[in-house]
Amino acid sequence: MNKFCFVIHPLSFDDIARYEPGAKGKGEPILRKIMEWMPSYAAVHVTGVRTPDGRETEGWFVAAPLLPQQLVEFPREEVYRRVLRAIEIGAELGAHVAGLGAFTAVVGDAGITINERSPIPVTTGNSLTIAAGVQSLFRGAREMGLDAGSSTAVVIGATGSIGSACARLIAPNVARIILVARNETRLRKFHESVSASLTCASEYTTDVAAAVSRAQLVLTATTSTQDVIQPQDLQAGAVVCELSLPHDVSRNVAAQRPDVLVIEGGNMVVPGSPRFERVREPGTEFDLNLPARTALACMSETMILALEGRLEPFTLGRGIELAKVIEIADMAQCCGFELADMRAFDAAITPEKIAATRIAATVRQ
Numbered sequence: 575m576n577k578f579c580f581v582i583h584p585l586s587f588d589d590i591a592r593y594e595p596g597a598k599g600k601g602e603p604i605l606r607k608i609m610e611w612m613p614s615y616a617a618v619h620v621t622g623v624r625t626p627d628g629r630e631t632e633g634w635f636v637a638a639p640l641l642p643q644q645l646v647e648f649p650r651e652e653v654y655r656r657v658l659r660a661i662e663i664g665a666e667l668g669a670h671v672a673g674l675g676a677f678t679a680v681v682g683d684a685g686i687t688i689n690e691r692s693p694i695p696v697t698t699g700n701s702l703t704i705a706a707g708v709q710s711l712f713r714g715a716r717e718m719g720l721d722a723g724s725s726t727a728v729v730i731g732a733t734g735s736i737g738s739a740c741a742r743l744i745a746p747n748v749a750r751i752i753l754v755a756r757n758e759t760r761l762r763k764f765h766e767s768v769s770a771s772l773t774c775a776s777e778y779t780t781d782v783a784a785a786v787s788r789a790q791l792v793l794t795a796t797t798s799t800q801d802v803i804q805p806q807d808l809q810a811g812a813v814v815c816e817l818s819l820p821h822d823v824s825r826n827v828a829a830q831r832p833d834v835l836v837i838e839g840g841n842m843v844v845p846g847s848p849r850f851e852r853v854r855e856p857g858t859e860f861d862l863n864l865p866a867r868t869a870l871a872c873m874s875e876t877m878i879l880a881l882e883g884r885l886e887p888f889t890l891g892r893g894i895e896l897a898k899v900i901e902i903a904d905m906a907q908c909c910g911f912e913l914a915d916m917r918a919f920d921a922a923i924t925p926e927k928i929a930a931t932r933i934a935a936t937v938r939q
């Protein structure tokens with residue numbers, strides 16, 4: 575059996591308490607300090623992943639316990655050292671392929687250097703995140719009765735590993751696409767390099783609010799640690815697919831915009847009877863903050879590579895080939911992984927919720 579490991583890290587102080595229940599009630603400065611010296615450790619043992627044709631894998635989520643801000647601000651070599659130590663722990667436990675979670679895939683050159691120095695092949699898992707995100711966006715559009723073909727779409731984080739590929743996949747299905755990021759030079763160059771192949775009208779801007787206010791479809795894949803999308807910026811009836819981790823759609827959208835459909839875009843149902851068990855407390859489930867049998871798409875990509883025996887650095891860097899996205903989506907289907915039911919703001923999106931959102935959108939329009 576091929577095995578995998580996946581590097582995880584807390585996205586917020588709330589997350590730290592899910593990783594380590596003993597951390598509850600401790601002040602943020604103390605937790606930040608503890609994490610500065612806390613070594614990587616095997617946090618979760620994943621078992622029971624089984625394809626419909628009987629192939630199995632197991633693996634470990636290994637924590638590199640740093641917050642997103644720390645992963646961005648710490649000296650790059652120190653971050654690489656901690657992520658590589660996490661992968662080494664996975665390899666010592668028997669993993670044959672490694673995945674990089676959230677900001678461990680963002681730091682530096684998006685996995686290329688880490689893969690070069692790693693004892694086992696590394697993937698960021700971004701190809702399946704891209705496939706799942708784009709599918710989720712258009713599923714949301716269908717649920718809202720939105721005609722995607724005549725709509726304007728916005729991709730925030732459009733120069734990134736995930737956003738740039740999402741933009742290229744969304745473009746053929748919409749009338750206009752607006753690309754958004756902060757670094758204008760990089761954004762302009764990216765737009766110049768892709769505009770001829772986008773097959774729809776396209777433009778770019780660094781003004782998130784202005785772009786979002788013109789869009790019916792929004793996909794966000796940024797590395798912002800602050801909210802990027804605010805309730806007042808959104809059109810009535812808009813569909814927002816959020817891939818960013820930590821989240822960058824303001825929680826106020828849930829309370830103030832009942833006419834907008836927000837979806838977490840990157841969640842997959844894992845085939846078999848997956849269990850996520852704490853390594854330090856065997857028999858205790860690790861709370862992934864997701865529904866049962868559900869994992870992030872980047873985790874799923876790593877599991878699929880193990881199941882398929884594709885022990886290779888499948889996704890690395892910031893110029894992801896669309897052929898890879900299509901290939902991993904096909905492999906996911908073959909292995910029995912499915913897009914998870916819609917969800918946002920830590921709650922399921924029920925058919926009743928969608929019906930209420932559609933009514934609220936009609937009233938507001």
Ligand SMILES: NC(=O)c1ccc[n+]([C@@H]2O[C@H](COP(=O)([O-])OP(=O)(O)OC[C@H]3O[C@@H](n4cnc5c(N)ncnc54)[C@H](OP(=O)(O)O)[C@@H]3O)[C@@H](O)[C@H]2O)c1
Nearest residue numbers: 676731733734735736755756757795796797798818819840
């Ligand atoms: N849901 C999942 O399963 C899953 C899986 C993997 C990754 N992710 C998440 O996806 C996100 C993107 O990852 P990535 O690998 O594509 O990162 P990346 O390659 O570093 O790209 C980040 C993009 O965000 C833009 N950006 C950053 N801050 C911004 C802001 N405040 N406003 C507008 N744009 C901003 C960056 O451009 P500028 O710097 O020019 O602004 C860049 O275009 C991360 O949050 C990551 O944790 C989710």
